[in-house]
Amino acid sequence: MITVNCPALPEQILESELFGYVKGAFTGADKDKDGLFLEAAGSTILLDEIADIPVSLQTKLLRVLQEKEIQPLGQTSTVKVDVRVLASTNQDLEAKIAKGEFREDLFYRLNVMTVTMPSLDEIQEDIPLLSLHFFNEFVQEYKRKGMELSPEALQCLERREWKGNVRELQNRLNRAVLLTPGTIITPKDLLSPEELAEDSSISKVGAEVSVCVHRLPYNEAKEEVMSAFATFYLEKALTVSGGNVSAAARASGLGRQSFQRLMQRFQIQSGSFRD
Structure with a gap:
């Protein structure tokens, strides 16, 4: 499967990456290049964050889905492709349709089968498993052998409100593994000073209580x-x-x-x- 991070590329570059181009199509195109749709032929291409694709490019994408063919930049003929298209987004596409920011016909072409991923607030029981998975990944990446995630830290992660869902959780653990000076990550290592103050994790008598207790x-x-x-x-x-x-x-x-x-x-x- 080939994954394309749609908002990471400017419109013109994204178009050439998806559909390819022929020699001389634009300045710097000194040879033919197959696009990602051709590279994914017989397989699957995932268009991640498809809501951020410009409307002008949505028209060309619609043609791929309807006619199962692409037209590389600078080429007058089309090329047939056999590829499964998956698309993902964290935005409300129907709201973008109402604003004229997303083509309605493209939406219905893509919307053959929808899989809605639950938010972390809906699957709180999975947060410890996800946290340990990301924690172990970052421990290996940063070579911090012997580092531990305390039970209190796991409890804190499970209680937090995650507006950014999995990506926010992943980033929190990334930062904690990278910046924690000791070998044990505690709730204090996961929260910013502002969040610690908001949660009042230290009582006036000096007794430390669990952060995120308000949840x-x-x-x-x-x-x-x-x-x-x-x-x-x-x-x-x-x-x-x-x-x-x-x-x-x-x-x-x-x-x-x-x-x-x-x-x-x-x-x-x-x-x-x-x-």
């Missing part, structure tokens, strides 16, 4: 924030008391048994705070 239902978000606060508070009290549970309980205004129950609930061991 959770209220009760779940409350539980997560309270859990982060309680863990921070208990650990701080035990640090000050040197791991002495009775002293930490007194300083917290709690009974020893109540303090121990909280330690069990949040899986905190007093031995970790003793010298």
